[in-house]
Amino acid sequence: MGNKKNIADKPLSRHFADNKKTSIKMSPIQKDARDRIIEKIKHKTYNLIEVNCPICNSRLKALISEKDAYGLPVHTSICKDCGFIYSNLRFSDETLKDYYVNENIILDRGVVLPEKYLFDLEIEKGKIIMEFLKNHSLLKRLENKLIVEIGCGSGGILAYFKGLGFKVLGCDIDRKPAEYGYKIGNVDIIIGTLENLKKRLRDEKMPIGLIMYEQSLEHMPYPKDEIIKVKEIMSEKTILFVGVPGFRDIDKHYDSDILQYLQPGHLLHFDLQSLSKMMSEIGLSLITGNEKIQAVFKNGEHGNSIQTHSYENNIKYLKALENNRKIRYLKRLPKMIIYLIVYNIGHIVKINLEKIGLLETDENDKIFKIINNARRFLDKIFYL
Numbered sequence: 361m362g363n364k365k366n367i368a369d370k371p372l373s374r375h376f377a378d379n380k381k382t383s384i385k386m387s388p389i390q391k392d393a394r395d396r397i398i399e400k401i402k403h404k405t406y407n408l409i410e411v412n413c414p415i416c417n418s419r420l421k422a423l424i425s426e427k428d429a430y431g432l433p434v435h436t437s438i439c440k441d442c443g444f445i446y447s448n449l450r451f452s453d454e455t456l457k458d459y460y461v462n463e464n465i466i467l468d469r470g471v472v473l474p475e476k477y478l479f480d481l482e483i484e485k486g487k488i489i490m491e492f493l494k495n496h497s498l499l500k501r502l503e504n505k506l507i508v509e510i511g512c513g514s515g516g517i518l519a520y521f522k523g524l525g526f527k528v529l530g531c532d533i534d535r536k537p538a539e540y541g542y543k544i545g546n547v548d549i550i551i552g553t554l555e556n557l558k559k560r561l562r563d564e565k566m567p568i569g570l571i572m573y574e575q576s577l578e579h580m581p582y583p584k585d586e587i588i589k590v591k592e593i594m595s596e597k598t599i600l601f602v603g604v605p606g607f608r609d610i611d612k613h614y615d616s617d618i619l620q621y622l623q624p625g626h627l628l629h630f631d632l633q634s635l636s637k638m639m640s641e642i643g644l645s646l647i648t649g650n651e652k653i654q655a656v657f658k659n660g661e662h663g664n665s666i667q668t669h670s671y672e673n674n675i676k677y678l679k680a681l682e683n684n685r686k687i688r689y690l691k692r693l694p695k696m697i698i699y700l701i702v703y704n705i706g707h708i709v710k711i712n713l714e715k716i717g718l719l720e721t722d723e724n725d726k727i728f729k730i731i732n733n734a735r736r737f738l739d740k741i742f743y744l
């Protein structure tokens with residue numbers, strides 16, 4: 361950081377400059393979490409480290425963003441060698457462990473007691489995964505087999521599978537949600553990582569039918585090491601489900617705004633091709649998948665024949681996204697102007713009616729709201 365910047369160090373556009381501004385609406389709870397994290401960074405309780413491309417280990421990269429959705433100073437770059445997009449200035453491994461246990465869910469979801477919220481959300485995810493597997497005729501592979509999830513949170517997905525009659529086993533490094541899942545859903549959750557889960561599997565007689573990483577692989581700093589280890593517990597018939605945010609889905613999912621999709625825990629930004637290529641180099645082949653990303657892999661040949669989008673292609677794609685974001689914003693402008701005019705006229709009328717006694721004075725100071733709205737509106741214009 362602090363170094364003199366050359367042209368190559370500039371982010372994709374001013375939108376991504378480290379100006380501490382947030383790009384999403386945050387609740388007071390989220391703001392508190394963000395401020396706490398900034399303090400921890402300042403006092404070196406949380407440390408940021410510079411890393412190479414987690415896929416090809418290259419140091420050559422181009423900066424995309426100097427901040428994330430919350431305005432935190434994590435950097436996202438694109439590898440000049442393989443085109444992979446990743447968080448190159450990220451929390452250290454030690455910091456990540458603390459962050460996932462103490463801050464991640466509060467910052468991401470804005471809830472202080474997230475266990476029940478997570479569990480209910482995961483039940484819904486369980487239904488979606490089941491539907492996906494059914495639509496791709498993969499359910500037969502699960503009959504009389506064990507269902508495993510790595511990074512299972514409070515185990516709602518596993519609880520859903522358990523409700524359908526499957527035997528399930530999960531692991532998560534976050535103790536509180538894991539204990540909640542055990543209490544509420546009676547789900548067998550090991551507190552720890554894949555390593556801890558593997559120890560338990562030594563005593564397990566039932567073969568594994570399905571292993572899931574649902575929104576957890578993108579949080580792992582060493583994805584290849586993780587998948588090499590998980591492959592060791594996969595039989596010829598085991599299928600591996602991976603759900604990660606897909607960066608080719610940003611247009612639909614995040615209003616074309618790449619920034620909204622960046623957060624300190626999202627270390628890896630896959631598209632279906634880059635994910636399939638990484639898997640294929642480890643010896644897993646794609647059965648089916650989409651750009652959301654929901655993808656299923658099985659044991660296969662080691663290979664590197666999968667073509668991924670090049671650095672140049674991905675840069676082009678990111679620039680097109682950034683243009684889309686601006687266009688979307690401009691399209692909303694007339695609506696916002698009309699809204700502001702109506703809102704302000706309404707308030708002026710209201711205030712005057714109060715003055716002459718035709719309306720009771722409101723306890724809330726509406727003037728502040730008007731000023732804040734106007735300020736936010738102007739902010740947005742200059743922000744663009």
Ligand SMILES: [Zn+2]
Nearest residue numbers: 413416439442
């Ligand atoms: Zn690379």
